[in-house]
Each structure stands twice: as C-alpha cells, then as structure tokens.
Amino acid sequence: MHIVIIGGSFGGLTTAYDLRRLLPRGKHEITLISRERRFTFIPSLPWVAMGSKTVEDISFDLEGPLARKGINFVDAAVTRIDPIGRKVETAAETLDYDYLVIATGHRSANEAVPGLGPFDGPGHSLMSPPEAEEARKSWAAFLADPGPIVIGCAPGASCVGPAYEFMFEAHHALKSRSLRHKAPINFVTPEPFLGHFGVGGFGKIRLFLEAELEDRDVRYHTSAAVAKITGDTVELADGTAFESRFSLVIPPLAGVRPVAEAKGLANPKGFIPVDQHYRHRDFDNIYAVGVAVAMPPVEDLPVPVNFPKTGHMTEQMAKIAARNIAADIQGGDKTAHELMVECIMDMGDRGAHMVADPARPPRNVTRFGTGRHWLWAKKVFSGYYLWKMRRGATRSHKWVW
Numbered sequence: 001m002h003i004v005i006i007g008g009s010f011g012g013l014t015t016a017y018d019l020r021r022l023l024p025r026g027k028h029e030i031t032l033i034s035r036e037r038r039f040t041f042i043p044s045l046p047w048v049a050m051g052s053k054t055v056e057d058i059s060f061d062l063e064g065p066l067a068r069k070g071i072n073f074v075d076a077a078v079t080r081i082d083p084i085g086r087k088v089e090t091a092a093e094t095l096d097y098d099y100l101v102i103a104t105g106h107r108s109a110n111e112a113v114p115g116l117g118p119f120d121g122p123g124h125s126l127m128s129p130p131e132a133e134e135a136r137k138s139w140a141a142f143l144a145d146p147g148p149i150v151i152g153c154a155p156g157a158s159c160v161g162p163a164y165e166f167m168f169e170a171h172h173a174l175k176s177r178s179l180r181h182k183a184p185i186n187f188v189t190p191e192p193f194l195g196h197f198g199v200g201g202f203g204k205i206r207l208f209l210e211a212e213l214e215d216r217d218v219r220y221h222t223s224a225a226v227a228k229i230t231g232d233t234v235e236l237a238d239g240t241a242f243e244s245r246f247s248l249v250i251p252p253l254a255g256v257r258p259v260a261e262a263k264g265l266a267n268p269k270g271f272i273p274v275d276q277h278y279r280h281r282d283f284d285n286i287y288a289v290g291v292a293v294a295m296p297p298v299e300d301l302p303v304p305v306n307f308p309k310t311g312h313m314t315e316q317m318a319k320i321a322a323r324n325i326a327a328d329i330q331g332g333d334k335t336a337h338e339l340m341v342e343c344i345m346d347m348g349d350r351g352a353h354m355v356a357d358p359a360r361p362p363r364n365v366t367r368f369g370t371g372r373h374w375l376w377a378k379k380v381f382s383g384y385y386l387w388k389m390r391r392g393a394t395r396s397h398k399w400v401w
Contacts, residue, residue: 001028004088004097006078008034008062010314011103011290016071017392018322025070032066035077044382045126046165049135060390069392081262083283099325102288106253113154115229116251123229124248126162146179147245150234152188155225156252158198158306163250165346171216172348186242188224190303198308200298202356203366225303267294276336278321287321290314298360313339344378351375
C-alpha cells in the first residue's frame with residue numbers, strides 16, 4: 001500500500017508522522033512531496049517581518065527527520081493530480097498512490113487587490129517566508145524615515161490574526177524608538193467588528209481589542225473593503241483613502257493550481273470538499289487537511305470574512321485523517337471530532353491567550369487572558385514545536401497542542 005502526501009507543513013508532516021506510527025513499515029510505503037524543502041513555523045512570520053527572528057530560526061530541513069522515520073521525501077512541486085488514474089506528477093517523476101492526502105496549503109490571491117504585492121506591487125504581506133523577508137527589509141527602511149501606516153486584511157481573508165499581531169508589534173517597535181508620533185496607524189479589516197477572526201468572535205474579545213486600539217491611538221475601520229494599494233495610499237471600495245508609507249494587507253486565499261485544475265477534485269475556489277472524516281466527498285481514497293479544505297464561513301457578512309484554518313486546527317485535521325486512513329486499511333472505527341482553536345497573540349509588550357471550543361459557535365468553552373507571561377509562552381512554544389516536529393513527536397492523547 002502506497003500513501004502519498006502532498007505538502008510538508010503542519011498538515012502534511014503531522015499526517016506522515018502519525019501514519020508511520022499507525023501502519024507497519026514493511027507493508028505500507030509513505031511518500032511526502034513538498035515544494036518547500038524546509039518546514040517553517042508559520043505563526044512566527046510576523047517576528048521575521050519585524051526583524052526579531054530569521055527564517056532559519058523558525059524552520060528546519062525536512063529530509064533528515066523524514067528519513068529517520070522511514071518516510072520517503074520528494075523535494076519537488078506537484079504539477080498535476082489525476083484522481084481517476086491515482087497518479088501525482090512532478091516535473092521529474094510520476095507517483096502512483098493507493099491513498100492520497102492533500103495538505104498543499106494555499107495560494108495567496110494577491111491579484112484580488114491591485115497593488116497588494118509584495119513582488120509586483122507596493123503592498124506587503126506575511127503569508128510566506130519570502131513575503132515576510134521582503135516585509136522585513138521594507139520595515140527596516142521605514143523605521144529610518146517613518147510616516148503613516150496602514151495594516152489590515154483584504155475582503156475574503158481568513159487568516160486575520162497576523163494583521164493584528166503586526167499592528168501591535170509595529171506600535172510597540174515605534175513607541176520603543178520614540179517614533180510613534182511620526183507614524184499614524186490605520187487598521188482596516190473586513191470583519192464586522194474587531195476580534196471576529198472569521199469565527200464570529202468570542203467572549204469579550206471585541207471590547208478588549210477596541211479598548212486596546214483606542215489606548216494605542218490606532219484608528220480602526222471595520223467592514224472595510226480594501227480596493228487598491230499604491231505607493232502612498234490605501235484605497236477602500238467606498239472611496240475612502242488613507243495616506244500610507246508602509247502598507248501590509250493580508251490577502252484572501254485560493255487553492256493551489258494543481259488542486260484547482262484537477263477534474264472533480266476541488267470547488268470553484270480551489271478548495272477540497274470533505275466529510276467529517278476529512279475524506280473527499282467523491283473519491284474515497286483521497287483525504288485533505290488544513291487550508292486546502294473547503295469550509296464555509298460562519299455567517300454571511302457585508303464584506304466577506306472566511307473561516308480560518310490555523311496551524312493548530314490543521315494539526316487536528318491531520319490527526320483525524322491519519323487515524324481514518326489507518327482504519328480504512330487495517331479495519332476499525334472511523335474518527336470524527338469538532339475542531340477547536342487555541343492561540344496566543346503577540347501584542348508587542350505582552351500576549352493574549354484565546355481558546356474557543358468548538359471553533360464554530362455556539363461553544364462549550366471560551367477563555368481569554370492577557371499578560372507578559374503569555375508572550376513568554378508564545379516564544380517558548382515556537383522553539384518547542386520545532387523541536388518536537390524534528391523528532392516526529394506528534395503522539396498525543398488529546399486533539400490539541
């Protein structure tokens with residue numbers, strides 16, 4: 001039995017490690033294909049953009065850890081998926097599979113906002129290591145000659161958390177250098193209120209964030225549709241324009257092209273429809289986890305905000321999918337579980353810890369707390385997570401980190 005996994009980030013790597021532990025090596029071959037040779041702890045990209053970490057600090061090479069676990073590694077981009085013929089093609093080879101796990105992540109749909117960039121326009125983003133490194137260079141130049149800033153998210157964005165983090169970190173960096181008075185900050189978001197996060201908000205997060213932004217003299221604009229970014233302005237669909245010397249806007253996401261182009265595999269946006277077991281609705285030997293999965297928004301809004309799929313949620317999906325593939329092969333009951341979300345937000349001078357279980361309302365558990373200890377915990381956890389993923393230590397009696 002040959003199981004092919006596409007993607008070497010949270011979803012692909014967790015699925016590969018869990019399947020290797022659940023299935024005998026002699027009987028079942030596991031191959032992981034990744035266009036990126038290194039695993040990167042994506043939640044730390046705002047730190048890369050701010051210059052406090054490098055990409056090397058938050059990543060490691062995949063080949064050695066996978067080889068030690070008896071998992072094949074193909075360092076290549078997938079060019080075509082044939083779900084009928086059960087084949088995956090790269091530029092160098094074609095692999096046949098019995099089971100396929102798609103954990104490809106996303107394609108940033110930067111074209112949705114003219115000028116969003118960062119490599120073909122003046123705007124900046126945080127959705128990949130190259131984008132974070134580009135933002136770091138521009139941020140360093142900005143600090144030498146500061147001015148107005150616009151930070152936020154485009155319509156249809158789902159990963160809104162990094163925008164909040166960068167906004168708080170930018171305020172803290174400017175204040176610590178006594179430059180804050182030279183850099184007015186506007187925060188623009190498609191959310192109907194601060195702290196919606198694509199999950200309908202939770203607890204007192206809205207009131208908390210409103211107070212925090214007001215205390216920092218950050219002007220915020222909700223239900224805002226960013227329409228265009230130029231070298232010195234960010235324009236909204238209603239005609240409002242903000243002066244900006246540094247603009248960072250999180251884009252909407254789309255499915256990667258090989259997934260979107262495979263007949264019958266994805267929806268019109270390139271995301272994969274799955275059942276509660278994370279199995280494809282039409283191909284019973286294909287599973288999908290993470291950002292590649294199609295998930296409806298929690299509600300219809302004047303300006304769309306899509307449902308988030310964090311690394312934490314992706315890891316939960318991967319564990320469920322791995323157990324269900326093992327059950328398909330070896331027999332046993334299928335597994336399903338409601339996703340929950342837990343995260344720590346860097347606020348510059350402290351952290352905010354948030355828990356929502358399940359992720360979609362109504363919920364059984366909602367927790368929220370702040371303090372310097374949470375910022376310390378976030379920094380420690382980043383290093384711990386890299387340590388455990390190098391060693392394939394994904395075994396857990398819980399669905400959560």
